[in-house]
Amino acid sequence: MTKYITVIGLEVHAELKTKSKAFCSCSTAFGSAPNTHVCPVCLGMPGALPVLNKQVVEFAIRAGLALNCEIKKFNKFDRKNYFYPDLAKNYQISQFDKPICENGHIDVNVNGEEKRIGITRIHMEEDAGKLVHSGATISTSDSSAVDYNRAGVPLIEIVSEPDMRSAEEARAYMENLKAILEYTDVCDCKMQEGSLRCDANISIMPEGAKEFGTRAEIKNLNSFRALVRAIEYEVERQKEILEDGGHIVQETRTWDDANGVTLSMRSKEEAHDYRYFPEPDLVPVQLDDAWIERVRSELPELPAQRQARLVKEHGLPEYDASLIVATKAMAEYFDEAVKTAKDSKGVSNWMLGDVSAYLNNEGITISEFKVTPAHLAELVNLTKDGVLSSKLAKKVFAEMLKEDKAPSVLVKELGLEQVSDEGAILKLVEETIAENPQSVADFKAGKDKAIGFLVGQIMKKSRGKANPGMVQKMLKEKMQ
Amino acid sequence: MKVSADDVKYIAQLSRLTVPETEMEKFTEQFNQILNYADILQKIDTAGIEPTAHVLPVSNVLREDVAKEGVTHEEALSNAPAVHNGGFKVPRVIE
Numbered sequence: 001m002t003k004y005i006t007v008i009g010l011e012v013h014a015e016l017k018t019k020s021k022a023f024c025s026c027s028t029a030f031g032s033a034p035n036t037h038v039c040p041v042c043l044g045m046p047g048a049l050p051v052l053n054k055q056v057v058e059f060a061i062r063a064g065l066a067l068n069c070e071i072k073k074f075n076k077f078d079r080k081n082y083f084y085p086d087l088a089k090n091y092q093i094s095q096f097d098k099p100i101c102e103n104g105h106i107d108v109n110v111n112g113e114e115k116r117i118g119i120t121r122i123h124m125e126e127d128a129g130k131l132v133h134s135g136a137t138i139s140t141s142d143s144s145a146v147d148y149n150r151a152g153v154p155l156i157e158i159v160s161e162p163d164m165r166s167a168e169e170a171r172a173y174m175e176n177l178k179a180i181l182e183y184t185d186v187c188d189c190k191m192q193e194g195s196l197r198c199d200a201n202i203s204i205m206p207e208g209a210k211e212f213g214t215r216a217e218i219k220n221l222n223s224f225r226a227l228v229r230a231i232e233y234e235v236e237r238q239k240e241i242l243e244d245g246g247h248i249v250q251e252t253r254t255w256d257d258a259n260g261v262t263l264s265m266r267s268k269e270e271a272h273d274y275r276y277f278p279e280p281d282l283v284p285v286q287l288d289d290a291w292i293e294r295v296r297s298e299l300p301e302l303p304a305q306r307q308a309r310l311v312k313e314h315g316l317p318e319y320d321a322s323l324i325v326a327t328k329a330m331a332e333y334f335d336e337a338v339k340t341a342k343d344s345k346g347v348s349n350w351m352l353g354d355v356s357a358y359l360n361n362e363g364i365t366i367s368e369f370k371v372t373p374a375h376l377a378e379l380v381n382l383t384k385d386g387v388l389s390s391k392l393a394k395k396v397f398a399e400m401l402k403e404d405k406a407p408s409v410l411v412k413e414l415g416l417e418q419v420s421d422e423g424a425i426l427k428l429v430e431e432t433i434a435e436n437p438q439s440v441a442d443f444k445a446g447k448d449k450a451i452g453f454l455v456g457q458i459m460k461k462s463r464g465k466a467n468p469g470m471v472q473k474m475l476k477e478k479m480q
Numbered sequence: 481m482k483v484s485a486d487d488v489k490y491i492a493q494l495s496r497l498t499v500p501e502t503e504m505e506k507f508t509e510q511f512n513q514i515l516n517y518a519d520i521l522q523k524i525d526t527a528g529i530e531p532t533a534h535v536l537p538v539s540n541v542l543r544e545d546v547a548k549e550g551v552t553h554e555e556a557l558s559n560a561p562a563v564h565n566g567g568f569k570v571p572r573v574i575e
Binding site: 051 | 535536539541543550551564565567570571572
């Protein structure tokens with residue numbers, strides 16, 4: 001069987017976090033009743049004129065700089081013409097031949113290997129309205145209801161080079177991109193709400209081939225999981241066609257998440273003939289160095305820099321640091337906690353272990369997490385100072401999830417303080433030695449395992465509160 | 481002739497316009513007249529001249545990012561031929 005190489009390029013649409021739309025002053029608030037944030041401009045009324053929101057340009061420059069792009073000083077807008085009811089004007093205001101950013105890149109790390117993924121361009125445009133179909137799916141619906149609240153919300157479209165060769169690389173690129181857009185605060189990146197959307201261009205070619213194969217464009221990828229599954233499905237579909245001697249049709253397909261398949265999408269929209277022409281209602285935007293450099297000087301710390309800092313300043317392993325910085329809120333939580341924590345690695349371990357497990361289980365994000373960074377830091381300190389054994393720390397953590405109290409308070413309330421009092425531990429050690437002559441004899445005969453049993457007995461007697469290190473040490477001393 | 485009757489039909493279709501068969505010849509001729517005029521302009525030497533993106537010598541007309549109320553929901557839908565669940569009702573969009 002022929003070996004194939006997968007070629008993937010991603011087109012990502014990110015809704016910008018502005019208060020008002022791109023070309024009119026309507027609110028961009030999500031989740032309002034249909035057609036309540038609309039005006040003559042975004043409803044496409046004849047004679048209504050667009051005026052560009054300055055913040056859209058600001059955000060586009062910021063994203064471009066964070067993604068290592070060249071910022072183009074001369075900008076104009078173009079009309080992309082198509083008939084589809086999601087835009088009332090029958091054209092979308094976009095940038096065609098003069099995008100604001102070009103030639104960027106993101107460095108991703110997949111299975112320990114660093115790889116640079118090129119970014120061809122980033123352009124500014126407006127989002128379209130939302131169609132709610134009358135039937136269960138778009139294909140079984142007799143009609144649709146259009147909500148123009150989203151029409152005119154500003155977007156940047158980030159187009160990658162076809163540089164990715166596997167679903168894992170595509171996922172890594174997407175995760176990095178999302179983190180950068182979050183850190184720069186240009187997009188809230190809620191894939192489920194559609195504020196960050198991804199289309200994938202996928203093709204395969206026989207190993208050694210010089211030219212890429214015919215690609216299919218896959219839409220409706222609303223999660224990282226969907227992206228990975230869709231790529232894996234699509235690659236297999238294309239392989240089967242080629243193996244059967246067929247050829248791939250260049251087309252747009254939609255990802256059906258419930259059934260795990262991609263489906264051909266034939267819409268009534270004409271073949272892609274958008275007849276772009278310059279938008280006569282908007283004048284050009286001329287950027288100068290002062291503007292671009294001001295935005296550059298205001299760039300926040302980016303995920304890669306933050307990761308390097310966590311490794312350097314807090315001694316975290318690269319992998320752990322990469323997980324912490326992957327979400328901005330997670331990284332901020334960490335930074336807040338380590339302000340008072342005596343053990344940064346301990347904070348990281350808690351966050352990547354029990355905290356993440358709890359969040360996943362509850363289906364919430366760190367922003368909705370009730371335990372404050374200061375309280376988590378205190379829990380880490382109680383363990384570090386030997387007040388709590390790691391086992392009891394987990395018990396306290398479980399209580400912290402239930403009530404908003406400082407761990408030190410909970411330790412007292414639950415009577416869980418670790419006993420590090422020599423006299424008290426000595427008493428337990430002596431009792432236990434007296435009660436278990438056989439184990440003591442075994443230990444003296446060289447069976448090191450016997451000490452584990454004795455420690456266990458003492459921990460039981462102390463209801464888990466005795467300091468295990470001290471117990472071990474004093475046991476050994478007493479039995480020698 | 482640069483433009484054929486088929487091109488005119490295609491452009492009419494993209495523009496959602498119905499052009500009667502009887503007028504096809506007239507439109508084809510007019511399209512070609514427009515393109516011939518453009519040909520005359522093409523002969524001008526434009527080397528070293530920046531492409532014109534807009535006829536006005538104006539740039540950077542920008543507004544601050546402040547949200548304002550638009551029209552009411554009722555006003556927005558007042559011209560809609562059909563309404564469903566607060567949305568503009570449109571016919572089936574997929575073939």
